[in-house]
Amino acid sequence: MTRLAVREAADARQEEVQRRGRGLGWMSLGLGVAQLTVPDTVRRISGVDDSRASRAVVPLVGARELVHAAGLLTSRRKSAWTWTRVVGDAMDLTSLGMAIAHRRGRRRRRLLGVTGAVLGITVLDVLTAVQATRAREIGAAPAVGGARKGGPMELTATTTVRKPAREVYAFWRDLGNLPTFMAHLREVRATGDRTSHWSASAPFGTNVEWDAEIIDEATGEKITWRSTGNADVPNAGTVRFVPAPDGVSTEVHVVLTYDIPGGAVGKAVARYFGEEPHQQLDDDLRRLKQVLETGEVVRSEGAPWGKRARKEFPQRPAQPLSDAELAKGADA
């Protein structure tokens, strides 16, 4: 299969898992609400209305079902949540088994019926959980998978800046400005009209440097560049500046491609981009907007390090920094 076909198949499987997971979620919600709001009816139908313990247990099971429902309905990580349902099923089957052993007649028949139903549901839960776990393994973001094994990775992002296109273009075209908002860049130095030397900071791998050239540009509209020579991580980018419909602002559309090598450098790059490589570029553009519209990257006490903050969480408390902390900087 081509990369694309693999991706599509994984997407389809993922969609099926999401759908089935949601179905189970709704079932949990229904059950949970019934067990909480009409516990006595539930106890009667199940044949355990003679037990005092069941009066406490049924609402508890209901609360548990609501937790499952919440997880299944709101999280995309269906695999973990379907497994919690399987654990719940096992608990239910155990209590049902104990209950059956102590009952005869009508109640026993009811209990057996309920147990059959729970067994059926358990089979469905196990199937979904297994499938969800598999889909998760196969469907891991191809960008990251690609990065781990090496290969091309394409990132796109866009933002709107309330400044005219020629101004936004001019800021970007002065390549030395890029490190003010792109987290991984330490320095970009122009070496000629269209050529430049770039260096990336530590998290990107150790001392990655490369030369680049602008291969296509239209003043106020577009810049395209690519790395030249023997770059550790061959890369290329295009940024387009498009006037927004409001007549004042500019839409900035960026596409970056990295040809990620195998080996140590590739691993470092993959680690850098982490689970959500797109988030990095989104954050870069958010900072570009801040710099252009407000003059600099905005800082708070919880997130005081501007572009040097690698992750939004964990943060320091929203409390003023001590002099020592301030002097120590981002690595504190």
Place this chain on the structure above:
Amino acid sequence: MRANTWAGRNKVKVRDVPDPKILNKRDAIVKITSTAICGSDLHLVDGYVPTMQDGDVMGHEFMGEVVEVGSGVPADKLRVGDRVVVPFPIACGACGACAAELYSCCENSNPNAGIAEKMFGHPVAGIFGYSHLTGGFAGGQAQYARVPFADVGPLKIESDLTDEQVLFLSDILPTGFMGADLCDIQPTDVVAVWGAGPVGQFAMDSARMLGAAKVIAIDKEPYRLQMAERAGHTPINFEEVDVRSRLLELTGGRGPDKCIDAVGMEASHGAAHIHAYDRVKQAVRSETERPHALRQAILSCRSGGIVSVIGVYGGFLDKFPAGAWMNRALTLRTGQCHVQRYMKPLLQRIERGEIDPTRVITHTLPLDEAERGFDIFKNKQDHCEKVVLKP
């Protein structure tokens, strides 16, 4: 300095923390002379808003004197020595949202915009002392605060009005006013306000100021309803009477033309079983809110009316009466207050004596007694309506 901090669910603690420092060029440092406790703070303390951290300095309603300005604050905008009221949403003044006067949706002031975006679809502005979802900014229940974009937000007070007269321009007065403003009030309108807390009281006063024919106050605390009644509004105690029937009675069967939810996500419910159902769901984190007031407002509003929501919601809610909303052509309007939009005109109204913000203050305590302040405000002890803290 001393500051009131979040110390886990249901706990605040006044402790010593470092003095704030300039982090951005357009920052100013304000020495706080008065600050207040807000209903929104209760949502944080009660654990309804995610991303609070132990040690977060709380508070978003404060005023004081500028003691330091960053190099990027033009002298004609703000200087050391100026007396200012600080609006609770942090806004850059330059982005698309700010240009549209949607300050609480500022696109640049939240360093944690990525998280907010995941939660809300698009990011929201930074807010002082109001979780890391809204930026992780240290708040104003403290002796000093750092104020970002100091050339945009703070309102200079040049007359000799007291702190008590102008402090609430930071939040609850503009918020109550916005609640009424969103209602597009006509002289024939009956306006019903859920919640007779400080925000609700100002929503009622504003509705009358904007010309409503009748204003109704709904709450369960007799002393808060009496406060509303003394200000000329018609009280309904939802624990004593059926709200819907009483509203029909008061409006000749039409229902209020405009409804304002000034309660938010921690509403209580008259009927115990429904309340229990919502509590269980909240406890197991499968629903973050208890939207009783909002549900009731939507069901009560006359067809074609406006429901204005200034009570705060944080996540998802269920049993939203979409059918009533859709089939009866209701308009739903809402938002964190765009305080900067309303501060100046409201200051003028205070100066002209059209509105008296001091009427809600029941308690003034030293900052060091913030814990007690939270306690009596939250538990409606000692007829508490609004607590002002003095650092």
